[in-house]
Amino acid sequence: MAPVKVRKICCIGAGYVGGPTCAVIALKCPHITVTIVDLNKARVDAWNSPDFDLPIYEPGLEDVVRQARGKNLFFSTDVDKGIEEADLIFVSVNTPTKKSGVGAGFAADLNYVELATRRIAAVANSSKIVVEKSTVPCRTAESMRTILEANSKPNCRFDILSNPEFLAEGTAIQDLFAPDRVLIGSLQTPEGKDACEALRSVYANWVPSERILTVGLWSSELSKLAANAMLAQRISSINALSAICEATGANIDEVAYAVGKDSRVGPKFLRASVGFGGSCFQKDILNLVYLSESLHLPEVAAYWRQVVEMNEYQKRRFSKRVVDTLFNTITGKKIAVLGFAFKADTGDTRESAAITLIKNFQAEKAFVTIYDPQVPHAQIWEDLKEASPHLTLEQIQKQVTITSSAVEACNKAEAVVIATEWKEFREIDWQDIHSRMSKPAFLFDGRLLVDAEKLRTIGFKVTTIGRGEVL
Numbered sequence: 001m002a003p004v005k006v007r008k009i010c011c012i013g014a015g016y017v018g019g020p021t022c023a024v025i026a027l028k029c030p031h032i033t034v035t036i037v038d039l040n041k042a043r044v045d046a047w048n049s050p051d052f053d054l055p056i057y058e059p060g061l062e063d064v065v066r067q068a069r070g071k072n073l074f075f076s077t078d079v080d081k082g083i084e085e086a087d088l089i090f091v092s093v094n095t096p097t098k099k100s101g102v103g104a105g106f107a108a109d110l111n112y113v114e115l116a117t118r119r120i121a122a123v124a125n126s127s128k129i130v131v132e133k134s135t136v137p138c139r140t141a142e143s144m145r146t147i148l149e150a151n152s153k154p155n156c157r158f159d160i161l162s163n164p165e166f167l168a169e170g171t172a173i174q175d176l177f178a179p180d181r182v183l184i185g186s187l188q189t190p191e192g193k194d195a196c197e198a199l200r201s202v203y204a205n206w207v208p209s210e211r212i213l214t215v216g217l218w219s220s221e222l223s224k225l226a227a228n229a230m231l232a233q234r235i236s237s238i239n240a241l242s243a244i245c246e247a248t249g250a251n252i253d254e255v256a257y258a259v260g261k262d263s264r265v266g267p268k269f270l271r272a273s274v275g276f277g278g279s280c281f282q283k284d285i286l287n288l289v290y291l292s293e294s295l296h297l298p299e300v301a302a303y304w305r306q307v308v309e310m311n312e313y314q315k316r317r318f319s320k321r322v323v324d325t326l327f328n329t330i331t332g333k334k335i336a337v338l339g340f341a342f343k344a345d346t347g348d349t350r351e352s353a354a355i356t357l358i359k360n361f362q363a364e365k366a367f368v369t370i371y372d373p374q375v376p377h378a379q380i381w382e383d384l385k386e387a388s389p390h391l392t393l394e395q396i397q398k399q400v401t402i403t404s405s406a407v408e409a410c411n412k413a414e415a416v417v418i419a420t421e422w423k424e425f426r427e428i429d430w431q432d433i434h435s436r437m438s439k440p441a442f443l444f445d446g447r448l449l450v451d452a453e454k455l456r457t458i459g460f461k462v463t464t465i466g467r468g469e470v471l
């Protein structure tokens, strides 16, 4: 049997991964019709909005959607029609950490993957290649295959591939246009290899062949968890060193520079910060911890768990440093938090360090003002409500205000905390901000973003992650 020529793709899940990934596939493969389906009507409506008010912010995304939407790229809530018509289906639904039941707090909640898989089995009237795009525990493809085969109609064959997504939010379009690698995992059977070739030929429209890696299914699934665990581990390692820097007077930037010059280590991802966030790192490591425990590998589980614990420690440590520096109390003081997204160039707030910081400041009875250039105010309220379920929104709003500019947030504030590395915070007129703040004016740089020396000459009392003035 020759590999299928892919003509119609359906992507289940129009989120941060499904949306950009399949929009880029549509742009790069004009001969393929791509339909992205989602149960969330508001999200689909936003993808279809006439003025391109898309549901996620990602540099370059609007341009891609403008070029392909209505030609060979479609967004729809009609999941069944999308499945029926496609020869290849990406499953790109969310796989959050389980909140209850067995493995709560660690294991991935595979309910959305299972529901999407069952829908494919129920609706498909012809053979399909089903591609696991969501990040899932090792051997999930096997469960998907079992569900599909047990429910398939005669003459319907399902081949399962794993094709984890390595894009980083904030640079998603750039990453999709020129990926370091595309990974495709398949069963090493003739049918599995044919399915792999069908997907490979889609990516081959713009990705050089040496960057398309084909491996076994389980290696592909595990590689995604491994990649995220190792990236997060680098951040926790540099953050652990930042604590030593603060205690000794060493400078984390200098240490990172010196360490990164070793070609075996490399310079990337060695930037100390208030802690990593995002929907993936913590979730995927906890998933790996759970997997290790399930496989009776407690030492391996403990090793990876420590990466997450170090991240929690970093956020606590930073919050405490704010309180300590402000003469051991922030009760009744106004703290401006600049940035709410988990990193720059995204509007995504999932697991953002800012949420933890603000919660800690609330607990200390400070008044907090928040400014972020991209995150919708409603999202901020939703996140703060979820972080403090014992408080009503009205109670939260007595302590927290969201502003429409950094200047407004900092007005009469005792301290400014930089929580996200938005470029505009580097370019702010800090002289003006200083003139509007209570004195002494404190600034806490949780992202190594601003020129501390320059700000000190303006009059700020600056505290930077990984820099101690102790010795």
Ligand SMILES: NC(=O)c1ccc[n+]([C@@H]2O[C@H](COP(=O)([O-])OP(=O)(O)OC[C@H]3O[C@@H](n4cnc5c(N)ncnc54)[C@H](O)[C@@H]3O)[C@@H](O)[C@H]2O)c1
Binding pocket: 012, 013, 014, 015, 016, 017, 018, 037, 038, 039, 040, 043, 079, 092, 093, 094, 095, 112, 113, 115, 116, 133, 134, 135, 136, 165, 166, 167, 168, 169, 279, 280
């Ligand atoms: N966000 C990232 O940076 C990133 C990067 C790589 C991999 N991933 C992985 O990709 C997957 C998706 O992540 P995301 O950030 O896009 O999530 P998301 O929550 O933004 O999007 C998932 C979408 O799937 C939809 N959905 C869920 N079940 C459905 C169903 N049965 N039918 C139709 N639609 C359904 C939801 O409504 C939602 O819009 C996750 O497994 C994640 O771990 C994410």
